[in-house]
Amino acid sequence: MISMQNVVVSYGSTTVLPEFSLDVKEGEFFTLLGPSGCGKTTALRALAGLTPVTSGKILVGGKDVTRLPSDKRQLGMVFQNYALFPSMSVRDNIGFGLKVAKRPQKEIERAVREAAESVDITEEQLGRGISELSGGQQQRVAIARALVTRPKILLMDEPLSNLDAKLRKRMREQLKLLQREFGVTSIYVTHDQDEALSMSDRIAVLDKGRIAQVGTPEDVYSRSRTEGVCQFIGDVNRLPGEFLKGATTLPRDGARHYVRFEDVAVQARGGETPPGSIVVPGTVAYSGFNGPYRAYMIECAGHKIRASVYGTDRDHEHTGSAVDIVIRPERVMSYTEDGVRC
Numbered sequence: 532m533i534s535m536q537n538v539v540v541s542y543g544s545t546t547v548l549p550e551f552s553l554d555v556k557e558g559e560f561f562t563l564l565g566p567s568g569c570g571k572t573t574a575l576r577a578l579a580g581l582t583p584v585t586s587g588k589i590l591v592g593g594k595d596v597t598r599l600p601s602d603k604r605q606l607g608m609v610f611q612n613y614a615l616f617p618s619m620s621v622r623d624n625i626g627f628g629l630k631v632a633k634r635p636q637k638e639i640e641r642a643v644r645e646a647a648e649s650v651d652i653t654e655e656q657l658g659r660g661i662s663e664l665s666g667g668q669q670q671r672v673a674i675a676r677a678l679v680t681r682p683k684i685l686l687m688d689e690p691l692s693n694l695d696a697k698l699r700k701r702m703r704e705q706l707k708l709l710q711r712e713f714g715v716t717s718i719y720v721t722h723d724q725d726e727a728l729s730m731s732d733r734i735a736v737l738d739k740g741r742i743a744q745v746g747t748p749e750d751v752y753s754r755s756r757t758e759g760v761c762q763f764i765g766d767v768n769r770l771p772g773e774f775l776k777g778a779t780t781l782p783r784d785g786a787r788h789y790v791r792f793e794d795v796a797v798q799a800r801g802g803e804t805p806p807g808s809i810v811v812p813g814t815v816a817y818s819g820f821n822g823p824y825r826a827y828m829i830e831c832a833g834h835k836i837r838a839s840v841y842g843t844d845r846d847h848e849h850t851g852s853a854v855d856i857v858i859r860p861e862r863v864m865s866y867t868e869d870g871v872r873c
Contacts, residue, residue, distance in 0.1 A: 532555055532556055532557035532558075532559070532591070532592060532683075532684075532716050533553070533554065533555040533578070533589075533590070533591055533684065533716065533718070534553075534554050534555075534588075534589070534590040535551055535552060535553045535554075535574070535577070535578065535587070535588075535589050535590075536552055536587055536588040536589075536590070537550045537551070537552055537586070537587040537588070538550070538551045538552070538574070538577055538584055538586075538587035538588070538589060539551070539584070539585045539586045539587050540573050540577055540582055540583070540584060540585055541585040546585075546740070547570060547573050547740060548570050548573050548574060548577065548740045549740050549741060550587070551570070551574055551577075551587070551740065551741075551742070552742075553574070553735060553742065553745075555716060555718060556716075556732075557716055558714050558715075558716055559716055559717070559732045559733065560707065560710050560717045560719065560730060560731055560732045561716075561717065561718050561719070561731065561732065561733050561734075561735070562718075562719045562720070562721060562726075562727045562730065562731040562733075562734045562735070563575065563718065563719070563720045563721075563735050563737060564721060564722070564724065564727040564734050564735065564736050564737065565722065565736060565737035565738060565763075566722055566763070567722060569737040569738055569739060569740065570737055570739070570740035570741075571720045571722075571737050572688055572689075572720055573740075574737075575686055575688055575718060575720050576688075577589065578606075578684075578686065578718065579601055579604070579606060579608055579686050580596070580599060580600060580601035580603075580604055581601055584597055591604065591605075591683070591684065592683070602631075604684070605682055605683045605684065606682045606683065606684040606685070606686055607628075607676075607677030607678060607680060607682035607684070607685050607686070607715075608677060608685075608686045608687070608688070609670075609673045609674055609677050609685070609686070609687045609688070609690045610673070610688055610690070611688050611689040611690065611692055611693070612693070613669050613670060613672070613673040613690075614673070615661045615669060615672060615673060615676075616661070617660070617661050617662060619660075619661070620657065620658055620659065620660060621647075621652065621656055621657050621658070621659050621660075621661065621664070621672050622643055622647075622657040622658065624661065624672055624676055625643045625646055625647060625652075625657075625672060625675045625676045625679055626639045626640075626642070626643040626679065627676060628676065628679060628680045629642055629643075629679060629680060632680070642679050643657070643675075643679060644657075645679075646675040646676075646678050646679040647675055649675065649678065649709060649712070649713075650671040650672075650674050650675045650678075650705070650709065651671065651705075652668070652671055652672065652675060656668065666693055666694055666695075666698075667694055667698045667702065670690060670691070670693075670694065670702065673690065674690070674706070674709065678709070678713060678715070681713075682715060683715070683716065684715065684716050684717070684718070685710070685713075685715045685716070685717040685718075686717075686718050686720075687706075687717065687718070687719045687720065688720045689720055689721055689722070690706075690719075691703065691706075691721075691723075691726065692721075692723075699726075703726060703729055703730050706730065707730050719731070724763075724764055724765065727748070728748040728752060728764075729748075731747075731748055732747070733745060733746060733747055734746065734747070734748060734751050736751055736760050736763065736764070738759055738760075738763075743756065743757050743759055743760050744756040744757060744760045751764055752764050752765055754864075754872075755864055755872065756871075756872050757866070757870050757871060757872065758787065758789075758866040758870035758871075759870060761789050761864050761866070762789070765791055765792075766791060766792045766837065766839070767789040767790065767791050767792070767864075768789065768790050768791075768792065768795065768836050768837055769787065769788070769789055770788040770789065770790055770809075770836075770858075770863065771832075771834050772788075773832070774809060774811050774831070774834075775788060775809060775863075777809065778807075778809050778860045778863070780807075780860050780861075781860055781863060781865055782865050782873045785867070785868045786865045786866060786867060786868075786873055787865070787866050787868075788863050788864070788865045788866075789863065789864045789865075789866075790858050790862055790863050790864070791862070792826075792837050792838055792839040793824075793838075793839045793840075793841070794858060794859070794862040795829075795836060795837070795838035795839075795840075795856050795857075795858055796838070796840070796856065796857040796858070797815075797827050797829065797838050797840050797848055797854050797855075797856060797857075798848075798854060798855055798857060799848070799852075799853075799854060799855075800812060800853040800854055800855055801855070802855065804855070804857050805857075805859065807859075807860060808857050808858065808859055808860075809857070809858040809859075809860060809863075810855050810856070810857050811831045811832070811836075811855065811856050811858075812831065812853070812854075812855055813829040813830055813831035813832075813836065813853075813854055813855070813856055814829065814830045814851065814852070814853055814854070815827060815828075815829060815830075815848055815849065815850050815851060815852045815854055816828045816829065816830045816835070816850065817850060818848060818849055818850050821839075823841055824839045824840055824841040824842070825839075825840050825842075825848075826838070826839055827839075827840060827848070829854060829856050831856060836856055838856065
């Protein structure tokens with residue numbers, strides 16, 4: 532559906548997107564994930580036709596759109612700040628693209644009403660001004676405006692970043708449901724790992740304008756291809772070499788080893804453990820209740836290991852308790868000196 536082939540974006544002598552290549556399947560919810568300044572928004576704007584491409588090709592449905600104006604690419608876009616028109620009503624904001632396209636008034640009215648209903652905007656809200664809406668309502672207006680023209684592609688640049696945590700979580704679900712309902716190929720830009728993992732069919736993790744890994748959420752989280760992806764996605768402990776002496780299945784020769792917080796079990800000292808487990812004695816330095824899980828920091832021979840243990844009936848493992856940390860070797864991610872998975 533979408534193919535970006537060796538796309539380069541440069542400003543003068545500065546290259547911000549070096550030979551970027553990416554393929555997105557039709558109907559896919561695809562996320563560009565990475566920290567600020569990694570090139571994800573530049574890639575999205577290049578695809579949208581909002582940022583000129585220095586070299587390379589962008590194909591949509593097999594058609595070269597590299598030099599095509601943005602309004603000819605059959606796409607909708609939701610911006611971080613929503614980019615709504617404050618002087619227009621909600622109804623006119625949603626219908627703006629159809630009006631520019633000179634669609635018949637009756638068609639515009641019908642399409643606006645359908646788009647509004649799809650994102651739970653009421654008839655009464657359609658007559659309001661943008662300033663009368665909450666942040667979540669404005670975000671839904673921006674989505675409706677992007678969807679009303681029935682685009683082939685929906686591009687979203689950090690569209691939930693201005694919402695509070697509870698509303699952001701609810702809108703993730705609604706966005707994903709809308710994307711499935713409309714069947715529109717979607718590319719989503721975010722720095723938020725939870726958003727990327729919970730919403731995406733596939734994720735591209737970017738680092739300094741280059742793609743470090745492309746895969747399903749499960750792939751990038753549990754089978755991180757590089758040390759950089761491993762450290763960026765989720766929470767990890769780097770394991771000291773002396774912890775791994777009995778783990779004969781793990782690589783040596785300068786390899787660096789990591790384990791995610793939730794893959795560290797914490798139990799009373801001397802308890803039974805599965806065969807082959809890495810077991811290290813320690814003392815609870817911190818224990819904190821976090822709703823569905825308890826967070827621990829364990830002092831182990833001068834090293835601090837953190838664990839997220841689900842289940843709340845763990846009062847025996849309070850601060851100062853003698854415990855063992857238990858890690859299954861298959862949950863350890865190991866990397867060479869060059870940062871490549873081994």
